[in-house]
Amino acid sequence: MESTTQPTREWFKDWANEYDNTLGKIKRHHQLLELAVKMSKVKDGEHVLDIGIGTGLTSLKFLKAADCTIIGIDNSRDMMDICTDKLDKLGIKDKIECRMMNAVSLDFPKESFDIVVSTVSLHHVKNKYPVIKAIHSILKPGGRFVIGDLDVDTTGKLTDSKRLMRILDYLMPELVLALKDGGIEGFSRMYDNGKKHILNDGEYCISFEQWADICYRAGFAKVVVKSMPNFERFKALCAYK
Numbered sequence: 001m002e003s004t005t006q007p008t009r010e011w012f013k014d015w016a017n018e019y020d021n022t023l024g025k026i027k028r029h030h031q032l033l034e035l036a037v038k039m040s041k042v043k044d045g046e047h048v049l050d051i052g053i054g055t056g057l058t059s060l061k062f063l064k065a066a067d068c069t070i071i072g073i074d075n076s077r078d079m080m081d082i083c084t085d086k087l088d089k090l091g092i093k094d095k096i097e098c099r100m101m102n103a104v105s106l107d108f109p110k111e112s113f114d115i116v117v118s119t120v121s122l123h124h125v126k127n128k129y130p131v132i133k134a135i136h137s138i139l140k141p142g143g144r145f146v147i148g149d150l151d152v153d154t155t156g157k158l159t160d161s162k163r164l165m166r167i168l169d170y171l172m173p174e175l176v177l178a179l180k181d182g183g184i185e186g187f188s189r190m191y192d193n194g195k196k197h198i199l200n201d202g203e204y205c206i207s208f209e210q211w212a213d214i215c216y217r218a219g220f221a222k223v224v225v226k227s228m229p230n231f232e233r234f235k236a237l238c239a240y241k
């Protein structure tokens with residue numbers, strides 16, 4: 001199992017109780033998840049895997065869009081506990097099954113899902129190709145893999161000032177938005193998060209050009225990328241098996 005996933009787990013243990021009150025308050029985040037759902041073209045009766053389900057924000061939007069069934073996985077017990085409590089209160093535990101599982105060791109039979117979705121989660125995994133290859137294998141023929149994430153390449157040397165400029169360029173509007181929608185609590189959390197992007201401390205973002213390239217190499221036949229209106233740095237991608 002990838003050693004880089006341990007600090008991420010610690011980070012989400014700390015963040016879990018505040019998640020819905022910080023990132024969950026930012027309207028742009030919800031719009032990104034809605035774009036991911038729209039691009040998946042989910043239909044009634046389809047079976048969906050949500051990788052990095054977190055507090056369930058994406059899965060709940062899938063359920064609004066179609067009468068589908070969902071398995072959500074996460075490697076943070078704390079995030080998952082919040083999700084399961086929420087599903088319990090909403091009385092929809094039969095629609096979303098939560099399982100503790102690391103994205104780097106997906107344990108599902110081949111051709112299990114119509115859709116695999118992952119929003120702002122897979123950038124926590126450093127070595128992405130084997131995960132995307134595994135996702136390709138657990139999708140049914142004609143299945144779709146959807147990512148919603150930020151379009152910023154944070155790879156490279158930490159001492160590279162051009163790289164730092166690129167990340168700061170993304171962070172500036174993001175932090176203003178966090179303050180506007182999430183108040184001081186939202187700003188403070190996203191500010192800490194920004195430092196993690198800069199230092200590659202559990203955050204390993206790549207550009208959507210790089211995501212698309214990995215998808216093609218993993219065997220996907222076609223990849224479509226869309227930007228969010230007004231938020232060019234946030235995109236969703238749909239890869240067709």
Ligand SMILES: C[S@@+](CC[C@H](N)C(=O)[O-])C[C@H]1O[C@@H](n2cnc3c(N)ncnc32)[C@H](O)[C@@H]1O
Pocket residue numbers: 005008009012033051052053054055056057058073074075076079101102103104118119120121124125
């Ligand atoms: C930023 S949250 C996103 C949650 C949700 N998808 C959303 O969009 O609001 C990232 C989630 O991915 C989970 N995660 C990070 N690395 C993971 C891994 N290797 N395997 C499974 N889940 C992981 C974290 O625990 C966290 O719940």
